[in-house]
Amino acid sequence: MQDLNRLAAELRAGTINRFDFLRGAAALGLGAAAAASALDPFNALAVMAASANPNQTPAHFMKKAKYKIGFSQSELNNPWRVAESDSMAAEAKKRSARYTYIATVANSDTHKQVSDVGDMIASKCDLIVLTPREKDPLRAATAKALAAGVPVIEIDRTSAGKAATDYVTAIESNFIIQGQKVATWMAANTKGQINFVELRGTTGASPAIDRHNGFYSVISKQSRFHQLDSQDGNFTLANAKPIMTQWLTKYGSKIDMVYCHNDDMAIGAYQAMKQAGFTKKVYIGTIDGQKKAIQMVADGLFSVCVQSDPHFGPVTFDAIDMYFAGKPIPAHITVQDHTYTKANAASLVMTGF
Numbered sequence: 001m002q003d004l005n006r007l008a009a010e011l012r013a014g015t016i017n018r019f020d021f022l023r024g025a026a027a028l029g030l031g032a033a034a035a036a037s038a039l040d041p042f043n044a045l046a047v048m049a050a051s052a053n054p055n056q057t058p059a060h061f062m063k064k065a066k067y068k069i070g071f072s073q074s075e076l077n078n079p080w081r082v083a084e085s086d087s088m089a090a091e092a093k094k095r096s097a098r099y100t101y102i103a104t105v106a107n108s109d110t111h112k113q114v115s116d117v118g119d120m121i122a123s124k125c126d127l128i129v130l131t132p133r134e135k136d137p138l139r140a141a142t143a144k145a146l147a148a149g150v151p152v153i154e155i156d157r158t159s160a161g162k163a164a165t166d167y168v169t170a171i172e173s174n175f176i177i178q179g180q181k182v183a184t185w186m187a188a189n190t191k192g193q194i195n196f197v198e199l200r201g202t203t204g205a206s207p208a209i210d211r212h213n214g215f216y217s218v219i220s221k222q223s224r225f226h227q228l229d230s231q232d233g234n235f236t237l238a239n240a241k242p243i244m245t246q247w248l249t250k251y252g253s254k255i256d257m258v259y260c261h262n263d264d265m266a267i268g269a270y271q272a273m274k275q276a277g278f279t280k281k282v283y284i285g286t287i288d289g290q291k292k293a294i295q296m297v298a299d300g301l302f303s304v305c306v307q308s309d310p311h312f313g314p315v316t317f318d319a320i321d322m323y324f325a326g327k328p329i330p331a332h333i334t335v336q337d338h339t340y341t342k343a344n345a346a347s348l349v350m351t352g353f
């Protein structure tokens with residue numbers, strides 16, 4: 001209680017801000033509401049703390065010449081994630097007069113990503129940008145940041161929390177629509193009975209869940225499409241290629257179509273077919289927009305590729321600027337993506353990464 005009174009005195013004197021007060025209360029094991037009720041004598045302060053949602057905008061934060069931004073990346077196991085990290089680092093460099101920037105990579109270890117966020121809170125980041133590897137487990141990280149008064153912006157993927165309540169905003173593509181676009185193309189451009197296999201992204205990741213559901217919401221209404229198999233290829237060529245090799249042995253020329261949740265897995269599937277000497281024309285639908293994949297659409301090797309733009313740096317730092325300017329930010333900021341087909345791919349290769 002003595003420590004809490006000291007924090008309250010510092011808050012009133014203006015030597016610490018509201019976030020620091022809530023952080024201090026959290027360190028004492030108190031949530032915002034508990035801190036508020038302990039501060040009953042100072043009613044204004046109590047009301048402020050009780051109603052405080054540190055992620056709400058416009059926020060009451062301490063004005064600083066420079067803010068410290070932490071970026072928690074889940075992994076760098078495919079070109080998409082490298083492009084995303086490069087985009088964030090390049091933008092941070094452009095705005096280095098206003099922001100110091102630190103980045104961590106969780107190396108495909110969800111527990112490490114939760115603890116990376118904990119480290120960023122402890123090192124007094126003013127705002128954390130998170131690309132949650134898995135939806136449910138990363139809820140613990142945003143909850144910890146919220147309790148400590150550190151705002152979180154989720155980019156590319158989302159955790160199980162709610163935008164504008166548990167974190168400031170979600171900046172992402174619409175993964176459901178991406179899956180629907182691939183399925184719609186297949187429904188419109190194929191004939192007869194189609195047997196297909198699905199290479200899914202990392203189990204538990206929001207794009208894997210949504211791209212699967214989006215695709216099936218369209219394809220399941222077409223009785224001529226039949227799923228032969230579906231496996232987790234972890235969004236990587238290295239995981240997807242041996243799965244496709246096994247399917248070629250098991251199903252051979254029964255396979256008419258391959259649906260891949262990202263380009264790296266589509267390239268792996270294509271390589272597996274080449275290496276197996278599989279010559280049948282198979283429809284391949286993919287998502288991401290690597291330059292290499294767009295070129296393969298132009299060359300007729302892939303049927304359709306839906307973009308998932310990884311260049312999050314500019315839009316994310318624009319949102320950060322707005323946050324620290326006290327301006328309201330929409331709960332969801334949706335990235336607009338191209339659909340590459342034989343008709344437009346050659347002229348759009350440069351939009352890839």
Ligand code: AHR
Binds near residue numbers: 080081157
């Ligand atoms: O969250 C976006 C997805 O994650 C991309 O499609 C994929 O390549 C990445 O690993």
